[in-house]
Ligand SMILES: Nc1nc2c(c(=O)[nH]1)N[C@H]1C(S)=C(S)[C@@H](COP(=O)(O)O)O[C@H]1N2
């Protein structure tokens with residue numbers, strides 16, 4: 001198994017415009033300018049590195065505040081069948097034709113880290129566990145949202161079943177397209193967090209994460225990993241693909 005540190009995406013430089021957009025949005029949202037940030041932080045922000053450093057510090061602080069405010073019993077809004085968005089949008093860090101197609105027959109979900117029973121799971125084994133469905137809204141930071149219907153195993157049930165250390169801090173996800181992300185344990189145990197086996201869209205459509213996606217209506221879209229190939233439990237924050245480019249790690253809704 002690859003350790004989280006070995007997981008790497010494209011270089012930061014290739015995402016500079018993206019990062020700048022995020023920084024700009026962050027300043028606008030908080031009503032802050034670089035000048036105000038200098039005053040607040042008491043630092044002379046003369047180069048990009050020091051601005052980055054301050055932004056990361058603020059984002060980490062924001063993670064702690066969001067984690068403290070997260071209410072594990074409060075449920076995200078659910079919708080009626082008639083509210084479900086027809087032709088649900090596809091999104092990924094690449095164009096749609098490049099989405100991986102995973103062979104469901106050969107697929108096995110790998111487990112690693114702080115888990116007692118690390119045996120891999122096939123899709124039919126996962127289907128033999130208790131199932132639930134949800135109709136909730138997926139919100140993407142790129143400025144769109146859509147209501148979808150997803151079905152699968154309540155993630156808490158799965159974590160209990162595999163003997164995951166539920167006192168550990170993080171659950172990480174590695175995906176078939178090299179994407180990765182991670183979440184806090186309270187969000188993993190939230191009653192609406194689902195290990196999805198049934199997707200929105202037409203039968204046979206695989207681009208929404210087939211055969212496995214983790215669905216969390218309590219977090220932004222990019223925290224909902226598609227094409228999951230490995231789940232790991234750890235006390236070291238594994239970060240994530242977009243988180244590494246500057247998106248806030250907790251990203252609760
Ligand atoms: N494996 C993987 N999961 C991913 C992504 C990705 O690029 N790869 N993109 C994320 C983002 S930004 C969004 S908005 C949703 C989009 O999911 P959808 O295609 O089902 O709408 O997937 C998330 N999970």
Ligand SMILES: [Mo]
Pocket residue numbers: 091139140141142221222
């Ligand atoms: Mo997204």
